[in-house]
Amino acid sequence: MSFIGRLCSGFGLFSAIRPRRKTSQGKTAHSVAGADTGICSACTSSSDNCNCLHTRGTMVSTSSSSTTSDDATSPPRCLLLGLEGSGKTTFVNRIKTGEYIDTEPTSDFLVEEVVVNKKGETITFIEVGGTNRRGIRLQFLKAMPGQAISILFFIDVTSSPEALQKAFEELVYVITYTQERACSIHYLGVVLNKQDLLNSPPTSLSGRTRKKSLSWGTKKPVQQKQPRVDLDLERYVAMEVIEGEENERMDSQSEIVKWIQKETRDAIEKHKLAQPEELDFYSELLYTGPDGKGISMKRGDGVQEVYHRLVQGMKAGRERPSLSVLEKIAEEKL
Ligand SMILES: Nc1nc2c(ncn2[C@@H]2O[C@H](COP(=O)(O)OP(=O)(O)OP(=O)(O)O)[C@@H](O)[C@H]2O)c(=O)[nH]1
């Protein structure tokens, strides 16, 4: 089954629990027959050929306009993006259960609906697994043109310079791609995750996490390949070694986080993606909670802050007219 087919089937799992209802366009919303059949009841085709996206019983046609997603009846969507192992699933687990739960790499995608408030309003989190090829990941965005979304982009602060470079490129690529596909973005949050590891010796780590953070424990300069996004690698290497007394470690920690902040901002600004006058969305870099402990999905630091800012950002984004809407108004006035 194709990726899009699996996508439809995945959403079908959620659609099964909701009755048919009206979309903002007055069309009857559809439910998917079920993940097992792979048949989409909305377009009565095999989901392999299905070119529509289903979310809990709401069919969103790919030909819909950019205002479609402001459908007051469908839950707002948040894409969780970032390279493999950056902590996307751990975040969802934290939000859903308040607990840290061991994870497996997400193949393809994961959809989770989370209740936001006592009124029962929800956010649909859509995690796109980082292990897929970029082309496959982007098929996801391709399948949802015209839909407003929010994005939380996860960066593992213990990544090697090469992996960080890849993460910055991915971030820029995803935003550019999303804009080109005419999806409007309500909110973008870049989450600098795993800051607990900046404080602990790498030997205490295990499994996937350890592999990714070993570079922090070595004094050898990291072998550099020619960077595609210009990073201040000299500075990176200088900050790489974490050792010594607790205070020194804390200094290194904030230095590293500051460095990644700067590089992330530069990467975005360089591509003219974060110039407020050119954007129709609000973006921010999330690197610490109110207690200043940094962000760690494992330890639970800053999780509420990330979540709170997302909810606020999404709300503000919904109230803000998108660029495409503004363009339409301008066109009409001419
Ligand atoms: N130390 C530490 N480990 C973390 C943190 N967040 C996630 N991890 C660990 O990192 C590994 C990968 O986390 P996931 O949440 O599965 O990462 P992901 O982004 O969903 O990865 P993919 O699904 O492969 O794209 C797991 O072993 C987690 O336990 C964190 O804040 N600190």
Ligand SMILES: [Mg+2]
């Ligand atoms: Mg995952």
